[in-house]
Amino acid sequence: MALLGALTLAGLTTGALVAPADATPTRPSAPVAPAAPVGPAVAPQALDLGPNVTLFTPATPQAEIQSRLDAIAARQVPNQFGEERDAVLFAPGTYGSTEKPLIFQVGYYTEVAGLGRNPGDVVINGSVNVFNQCTKDDTGAESCIALNNFWRSLSNLTINPTGGEGCRANTEFWAVSQAAPLRRVDITGKTTFMDYCTAGPQYASGGYLADARVAGEVTNGSQQQWFTRNSQIGSWSNGVWNQTFAGVQGAPPQSFSNLPTTNPPYTTLATTPASKEKPYLFVTDRGRWKVFVPRAQKNSSGASWADGRTPGRGLKLSTFFVAKPSDSARTIDKQLAKGKNLLFTPGVYTIDRTLHVRKAGTVVLGLGLATLTATKGAVPIEVADVPDVDIAGLTIDAGSKTSKALLVIGSGKKNAHGPTAKRPTAVQDVFFRIGGPHVGKAKVSLLVNSDHVILDDIWAWRADHGEGVGWKVNTAANGVIVNGDHVTATGLFVEHYQRYNVIWNGEHGRTVFFQNELPYDAPDQKAWRHGDTLGWAAYKVNDKVKHHELWAGGSYIYTNVNPSLHLSHSFEVPDRAGVRLHDLVTVSLNNAGTIDHVVNDVGAAATPKSDGSNIVNLVDYPVR
Template sequence: MRMDRQHPQHDQQSPLRKLRQACCKSAATAALVLATLLACLFATTSALSPAADACEPGGDLQALLQRRGAHMSHQDYARSDADMEPNPPQWPPSVYIFSPEMENISCTVQALFTQLGPLATGKFSSLRVALLFKPGNYSLDVPVGFYTQVLGLGESPEEVTFTGSRGVYGPSEADNVNFNTFWKAVENVANRPTSQRTTWSVSQAAPMRRVKVHGDLAFGEPGKDGPSKGSGGFVANLEVTGTVDLVRQQQWLIRSCKVQSTTYFDSPPRAVNFVYVGTEGAPAETSCTNSMQDPVSPHPQNLLVEKPPVLLEKPYITVDAMGKFNLAIPRPIWGRSGPGWDESDLIGFEHVFVATDSMAASAINAKLAAGRHVVLSPGIYQLSEPLRLGFNESAGGQVLLGLGMATLVPTNGTAVIEVGPSCGVRVAGVLLQAGAVKSPSLLRWEPNSCQGDNPSLLADVFARVGGPDTEVVSADVMIEVGGNHVVLDNVWAWRADCCQLGCGTCVERYCKHGVVVNGANVVSYGLFSEHCQEDLTVWNGENGMSFFYQSEMDSFARQPWDHTPHYGENGVSGYRVNAHTHIAVGIGVYAYFVEPGNVVKAGTVIVDEASTELTCPFAWNLNSAWYNNSESGIERAVRIEHAHILKF
């Protein structure tokens, strides 16, 4: 049922009115609170159901979401490609659309956060949701849980403004340690909390984009043992009127932002790498981190890149005064510093197909083959074949945009996404997950002959091998980029070290490489690759540029089930460049080896013939068990002969 449908009228004594009133008051018991929140969720979202059904207590959130969809019809999706798609589209139950005049928005938000907020129930939940807010002011707080995306539908961020005590925020975990806080997002809103402090306590795969922050922005929260710890992170295209507080984050990329000042917790320091690309108000540049000499409390390096060579911002969704939806596709920008919010082309949803996870891959591919842009609504897609875009030469600039961490899983050992030779393609907002049948790669971008005036994009694309699975899963490569002039903007490839059963207790999962770049002139802003069994990232394409890289080597190397008996001595690395020309800024390779014998010669490896510029590459050994001996760890930051190393 559409969230923007008018609510039925009820008298003051109706059960539904009493339920709504109770939803905003404290309840006597935790069970009553949960039942009330769930009932309030259904009351807000279903105008056609009788009040008795809406007030029915008990049940779980998944069941209520299914009931939301009971009134849905997918007949519009069966239209032929010769017809236009419906606008407004018929959104599935996993998409919530709010407008300022609606009642009980807080109840719905809190009901979702009750399930998706806590680490125990949220981290590997099967729920996926997107919260879409129409233009206007919202005097409420919106905590963002796992697999939750908050999106403003205005043409500029300030058209959707939150003015609660905290507004939109990402709270810390219960223990104030956020090393496992992933897979959430907020985009295209303004946050004006009365507290004057916006909190975004996250690690990887939790982007904040296209946001106006009034006051301070903090990547953590206070605690009795000091501020939050985290392993972030990525923000882009932000304006912050106050201070950006990095608290106890280990590393972060801040791209195309405008800030007043920055600070971090330094008592003692335990941070290594902050990279600012095209950011106005960035702090002064520092010397390189001393993580090799002082792994316990290294000082961070602040690295500045005045202007990014090319920008291609992530597509987003808007709605106009008539209720018509548009896909906004930002145009390429060269040499811009600071944020930019008015550089997009609008495509009506008559030309955009909204897919759901109940559809067959062949049905979605038929729309892609016809040249449609495709929006993947939140859900888990079991795909018998890859989603294929960029193969229709007459439909250049095709977009595949996921909402609510739409998750793609192969069922037949194929990729889940294949990109063809067309130029200007955008793939964004998806989570790629390995299946039980080994895939050569989860995302495969084929070679092309594209030029620099029409770049392509991978934005907020995350991949994982293992994690939620109870069976063996595998992929040789998570993300393989063969196309030229592709921009990677916040990409994380993760072979799971913490799974359903806890950290270090995962079922077997196999992956050789996180990212392989074969295309020329590929530019990366915020690349993360972790725990694979061979080189974490392999960069073969010429003239590549990489701004900020965070990685962690295979923590469980040499354990019998890991099948890595010669790890270290085989020359494995965290970042291998086989190209002759390459530029990289802030390249970090970490290691937390559990077993002895894992002596890695260098975190970053460059071929002898390379003409390469590296700014502050570093290695960081995290397991104190090996600090006083040489039984395991990374020996040096770089193994190289002829490259040009800057500030190293």
């Protein structure tokens, strides 16, 4: 059924959408037969991960588990820009039952993760949910959306969806937008990425699923764009603007067309060109803590654990410096200089000097969306010209003094000791913010100088709402700049930067799924243009590049400060046979702003529309 009209709220904006036929089911479906219960393992050894980590074992009474989870949710569900951080960890075993399911919500800055070696080592009978946020206007009319459901995660466990009442019975709800990854999960029953049980319009936008198995029906619903990678799914319903599958067994067939109103906008790749799953904390059968680092893959499909244990290496926790928010940047950097890996416990860290990653194979892993806040114009993290580094699970905020960058990978000097195809460096689930919780300024958020880097689930966000927001307040020219060769991005979300959102200078670059919103707040065309070009493209490939490929790129304009603004084109690339773009969509949102062309001077204009949004698709560039 059609959801007519459009809605503009704090955060992302949406236009006319199509919801699934079963968006309001008359009765809940029966749960899929649950996986066999997992017996309790040896209790984890004592470990101080700080007050913001909550550890449950099968021996913990379920009433206590439920009470503590409900308390965390009550604090974090409305806490969009707060400083509280939480990691909720489940030791191997089974939690909840069909008769007494464990059901709870996941709010902002909350990571929920199993501590098994594989997802099947932790089983939750119940559901782990994210629902719409609902507000009322002056007349008392209620509006419910998931557009601002950011900064949370769920990983490394099995969910048997069971319990709940009415519309929400026997279903796993994960109604999220950007920076809310669902990784390494095994969901045995019905799953939905929209919350169809509240008042409308129920919009969601920008989700990510990887290294997972979702055996039952998946309701995509009002998700405008969603990226699924290296997984297995039972079925998939609906598409809005841009639904992308790479290496997904059971994915719907390729059906993206130049006519956005005909076929579902599905981009389907049989394999993922290059990938490296995120490292994760686990507990061995003897109760010892380790961090597992998955091995990089090429041209892969399906979950890495589906046929057995994920290939990779386990690192003793004794090789890590376990950082607390009270630790200074100087202290943390000294530990890196000694060759230690880093585990950031949940919290907000003041980073007034650069943390230097100097050693090959270093793992920098955050728990509970640990947040590094730049001060004094510091660059929070720089990685040397070394291979096989993982930077994962962090939020990096700009401070009030301009940083030249927030994360730098490599020096830019060609170095035989840097990352290689077999030993790539990877950045996974790292989220950048320029403004939002406070004033932030940076020239660029992520600068990639090394070759053979994998960027997996990156959200670089110049804030459009929150504190410290304004054209001359939270200043940032570029979101991501790639200078290295053979860099692959899988799930690249870059939004609202004042010039090019992405600049790609390296050769043989590949992006699978790109999502972008242009800046809302340019005051006039003079402030947002260069030369004869109106605005700045969302995705710029350097004129000298000979080989580059992009699949599934979306760029949306909503210039609410000045609706008359134009962008000449969303994608700007050299006209060469080796530069190829596939399945592009541009959208003019909510009657504000025009994108004149899709790529260079090719593609129709996405123009303002008074009763919704205008959508333009382009299947291939160069046009075949």
